[in-house]
Amino acid sequence: MKKETVILNVNGESYEVHPASTDSLADVLRNELGLMGTRIMCNDGACGACTVIMDGEATLSCMMPAMDAEGKEIITIEGLPDPKTGELHPIQQAYVDHNAMQCGFCTPGFIMSSKALLDKNPHPSEEEIRQALSGNICRCGTYRKITEAVLDAADRIQKIKDGVTEKPKEEQEEVIEVSSTSFLGGRS
């Protein structure tokens, strides 16, 4: 099959890729760029697991021909954590703190849809969240905690914008400053 050369802009970097005309963006992200966080559940545009953000819109990458993605700004789940510190994006952290996942296969897709929503509508109502996530399927039915996580994420992002920093958790345990080897000598 004839392959084309295409320049894709993914997570702020440019990549030269060589998709066949039948390759979807999801195929290229996974197979050529190794970005495995974009999941393929149905490969039919029905479940949202492959959701990426393209030019600001939540997009089903399994339905998007890779060649048509040239010139678009694509963000995948791998592009969410802070590139310098590796710190999770507030939406990711909210999903963690609310345990808003079970098997976790749909989670990257849900997070990308959540981000596309919050980028446009920083303070969505619960109903707006439900509408925005209605193209994503969580087979584990974790919708209650997912909704809670997105509501909380909106608050967290606002706090960051307002310059309010969360107090770091106090370390409860005593720090033991001894190396393991020192105990070896003391073994009786």
Added chain:
Amino acid sequence: MDHSIDESKYSKDYAVVGKRLPRVDAVAKVTGKFQCIADIQLPGMIYAKVMHSPYSHAKITKIDTSKAEEVPGVKCILTHLNTKKMHVNWHMGPPLDDVMHYQGEEVAVVAALTEKIALEAMKLIEVEYEILPSVYDSEEALKPDAPIVHPEYRSDNSFRGLPWIGLNRMDEDGYLRIEHGNYEKGKKEADVIVEGDNVTPIQFPISPAPRCCVVDWSSGDMLNAWIDSQTTQSQVPGLSAYLGIPQNKIRLMSHCIGAYGNKQPVKLLWFGALISKQTGRPVKLPYTREEDFIGTWRRVEFKTHMEMGVKKDGTISSFFTHCIANQGADSGFGFISMGTASVEAFTLLHKYNNSLCETAGAYTNITSYGAINGFGAPEGMYGAEKVADRAAEAIGMDPVEFYLKNVVKGGDDSMEMNQSFNGPKEIEWGVMGPDIDDFEEVIRKCAEESKWKEKWQGWGKPVSAEGPIRRGIGVATGMHHCTWNPSSAIVKMNMDGSAVVINNANEIGQGFATAITQVVAESLGISYEKVTAVTGDTGVGGFAFGNVASQGTTSHVYSSKRAADDARRKMFEWAAPKLGTTPDKLDAKNNFVFVKEDPEKKMPVAQICAANVQIFGTTTNPPQEKFFLDPNGKITSPYATACAIAEVEVDTETGIVRLTDLHSFDDVGVALNPDNCENQIDLGMCMAKGWILNEKVAIDKRNGAIMNPNMIDYKVSTILDMPDRHHYVGRIVEKPWPFGPYGGKGFSETACTATAPAIANAVYNAIGVRIDEGFLSPKVVLQAWNSREKER
């Protein structure tokens, strides 16, 4: 015998157990780094694709792969001609057969450099079939002149297990029967007898990750395989026998994504082993979504007829069930769903006093039945709770009161699920453990929070009616066992006072790895972050059957805790003399071992670990005595209970049922991690709702084809199909299970049991017509409504 629980034993303030800690795999999952099998790439890896049968029953008379083999890039092709015909797994057919029993069965496997080449080559395989007569309906299959699905097993389609699994308790006529009390006597004592039929819909598990397998048997004699399965260790013996290699040469590593009971052995692993050996390359075998539908397992279909006798005071005096299960083509373990339903739904769910059930299974030429969330319990309870609702109506008793009147309590008769098929003919009755005493609380709390008393207007009466929309509320209860299966665990203490717990049962999304991390941290008195769980890796762990049949907590979390307790004992024995005391006077918390009476006398766990170089804690759970868990009494494995109350809006112009409110209260023993428990309850509710309102698989009655094997035509519930978080409420009720880790027990499948009948009873109350069909499609509901209007 006193069966009360000393609750003071469980009331102490745990440091880790019972806390809403983030899952151990949470960060990997939110960053997309959680490794799925489809993500694995190995150097030199080739790809294999399966060719599926286009016919539901056919004999392969000729198969010619020569043209396909010539395609550049093709590495090997497996057919029934070049593979050994042997039963690799105790409940499945041979890898490749010369007779196809359902549309989708494996005909051949093509391995090539790429998936595309494999698929192109597959088109060149020439197959000639002799088409055989098929049967799809379970009742038709049991008729004397029906086409026989497995003539090699039997001369009829009566399901008897498999030739190598004797079902001791099955009667000559192919029925499993359980009588409790005296059914005929109970029937005579009844003031009213009500009847009801039910047909449960066929549901597919739709595991988010389509099945995939990577096998590398290319270097040396070691077979390494990465499988998407909820059982690892229990797959080794069969594979070892099939391949003719000892078990130490097989390492199975599970990366399981959303199994729901269904991701048990798949033939992909066996194919992969043969291909990798033959080609000297690692091989990946990915299924597409469609293949995952047609080539794997689905929920069993039950056709039930039930009769319930009740006295005017609300006591159930008799209960009879006749049940036929559609097992499909290749379902060797279908007897488990029959046993589960017979024991749980038809014998133990309520104090039936006198019950008789008879359950038969039928082989048919549709895709095989496999486990999905509940494994017979939801299918059985769906019918039972619809009839119980009729019984309450017949004597004019509020159904909630009716359930409370007949609630099962600790000390009541109980039996072990596996006793139903493999026990002695004469059942040895045990007793319910004390943990079931919260069944009453489960029902009361559910009724209270859902405002049952205010909303329920009587049988067949809507809560409200506005134009064509009629609102109804319904209630049902449920129950499911937590089985006791062999399990072992290892806790490895590191010199810095951290620990690794190794357990070969599997993380499948339910939070098993998190649960064992929590109990091990609690037992060792170290922080949550200092424990790492290694699950589902036969290369390092000991035997653990796998996470099926709600045994995760009772068997495998329990063995993990016992292994940690063993390591803790060793730490205490070493530390006691140094702290001037005896081991029994010590406790551990916050990464220190200390004297209980004088907590200032303490020593870091790290110090103890380093001084001992290596502390191991190990355990193998003790076997079950007969069918009972406690050697001194007769307590059986535990049963978790549930109550669901659903509210629906029925549009009487379209027949569409909209679920507006759903409450489910579930007895979980002790919640090891409340977040994960709530998530599992939500899962059960969501799956049960989809099962009867939107997920039905359409099977073509002419040829047995699945007509909607994709996620567009097969509707899994989205967030908009479920009520919002204020009206979709799964709640935990706790009562410790005395033989469980910190009082915990399994409950996740229980959450799936009560929801479906609660919705069906709500639909009845909305429209005033009882529906015998299990799948409440708009057409079915509209027909029911129109029949009522005609009668008027």
